Amino acid sequence: xLNFSFQNTTKIxxxxxxxxxxxxxxxxxxxxxxxxxxxSIKSNGVYEQVVAALSEHTFFEFxxxxxxxxxxxxxxxxxxxxxHNIDFLLAVGGGSVVDGTKFIAxxxxxxxxxxxxxxxxxxxxxxxxxxxxPMGCVLTLPATGSESNSGGVVTRDGNKLPFFSPLxxxxxxxxxPAVTLSLSDRQISNGIVDAFxxxxxxxxxxxxxxKVQDRFAEGLLQTLIEDGPKALAAETTNDLEVRGNVxxxxxxxxxxLIGAGVPQDWATHMIGxxxxxxxxxxxxxxLSIVLPAVMKVCREAKQEKLLQYAERVxxxxxxxxxxxxxxxxALTEQFFESMQVPTRLSHVDLGEADIDALIEKLTEHGxxxxxxxxxxxxxxxxxxxxxxx
Numbered sequence: 054x055l056n057f058s059f060q061n062t063t064k065i066x067x068x069x070x071x072x073x074x075x076x077x078x079x080x081x082x083x084x085x086x087x088x089x090x091x092x093s094i095k096s097n098g099v100y101e102q103v104v105a106a107l108s109e110h111t112f113f114e115f116x117x118x119x120x121x122x123x124x125x126x127x128x129x130x131x132x133x134x135x136x137h138n139i140d141f142l143l144a145v146g147g148g149s150v151v152d153g154t155k156f157i158a159x160x161x162x163x164x165x166x167x168x169x170x171x172x173x174x175x176x177x178x179x180x181x182x183x184x185x186x187p188m189g190c191v192l193t194l195p196a197t198g199s200e201s202n203s204g205g206v207v208t209r210d211g212n213k214l215p216f217f218s219p220l221x222x223x224x225x226x227x228x229x230p231a232v233t234l235s236l237s238d239r240q241i242s243n244g245i246v247d248a249f250x251x252x253x254x255x256x257x258x259x260x261x262x263x264k265v266q267d268r269f270a271e272g273l274l275q276t277l278i279e280d281g282p283k284a285l286a287a288e289t290t291n292d293l294e295v296r297g298n299v300x301x302x303x304x305x306x307x308x309x310l311i312g313a314g315v316p317q318d319w320a321t322h323m324i325g326x327x328x329x330x331x332x333x334x335x336x337x338x339x340l341s342i343v344l345p346a347v348m349k350v351c352r353e354a355k356q357e358k359l360l361q362y363a364e365r366v367x368x369x370x371x372x373x374x375x376x377x378x379x380x381x382x383a384l385t386e387q388f389f390e391s392m393q394v395p396t397r398l399s400h401v402d403l404g405e406a407d408i409d410a411l412i413e414k415l416t417e418h419g420x421x422x423x424x425x426x427x428x429x430x431x432x433x434x435x436x437x438x439x440x441x442x
């Protein structure tokens with residue numbers, strides 16, 4: 054196992070009715086800005102619960118944070134923050150709302166260097182975030198794990214890029230499985246696939262004898278494989294135990310625990326970001342397209358963990374090495390198909406003619422040494438995308 058330092062300071066309130074805990078988590082004298090997306094929280098009862106919990110607080114609202122939150126939208130919140138002297142942010146929504154609120158929190162106090170300093174600098178140029186407004190969140194769509202980690206993703210002019218800082222980690226997160234019952238099948242499937250691939254990015258690398266991390270990751274994968282289809286099936290779609298297991302698995306997939314002390318990949322995500330930036334494809338659906346191709350192209354480097362994954366997650370133990378790896382990849386694709394997401398570029402109407410532009414963007418963004426061995430060059434990324442056709 055590799056050396057590591059691990060700390061996760063986000064307080065989790067899990068279970069039905071836990072939105073009421075907001076009244077105690079946010080200081081009574083805080084001026085709160087509630088951030089959310091398209092307004093579904095006002096039709097599914099979440100907004101009503103939030104307002105009731107904040108009945109003794111002063112709060113304002115900022116809506117319209119879109120999937121793959123855009124810089125231009127997020128910067129509009131800065132005027133509200135200045136006008137009302139906002140000193141606490143509450144994100145109410147899925148991963149995009151939480152990511153966007155993290156950007157708003159850091160942008161509000163960003164000083165930069167010199168005239169014309171732009172908060173985009175800490176995304177595109179890696180400038181340090183030295184301060185941020187405190188924030189919490191009410192999660193409505195389990196997927197990204199953003200509710201208890203220190204990362205986020207923002208899009209500007211077709212460029213979808215990540216940023217990181219412990220200063221934007223939510224102080225608390227409310228996870229009520231009941232609020233997910235109003236999600237569409239597409240939102241459910243996207244969230245489950247996102248959590249699955251987050252786990253794979255930290256698991257399917259090479260062994261450093263991190264037994265605890267591996268067993269945790271395998272348990273998360275099995276949970277998603279077992280309960281993911283149940284969340285879509287008519288007879289179990291309203292089962293709160295199913296929704297609760299999915300919700301907690303998504304949080305655990307990217308709160309830092311299973312990635313501590315083990316090598317990580319993230320090539321699937323970086324390539325997937327370019328598909329979203331250029332073509333607007335749902336984030337999870339880019340992952341379901343790219344991951345099987347990464348598994349195929351990088352099968353030699355990942356052989357040991359692919360065989361472990363085949364045996365422990367899919368119970369594939371018969372046949373030679375290639376047969377077992379092929380079977381594990383096929384079962385992964387079948388799982389994605391059962392979650393109603395694409396597994397080929399052709400499924401989203403993209404072809405070989407679209408690959409050059411994607412490689413150009415990867416290169417422009419410095420994504421030229423991806424993967425756990427930094428061995429996925431633009432040429433290898435091209436091979437991955439060709440394999441995904």
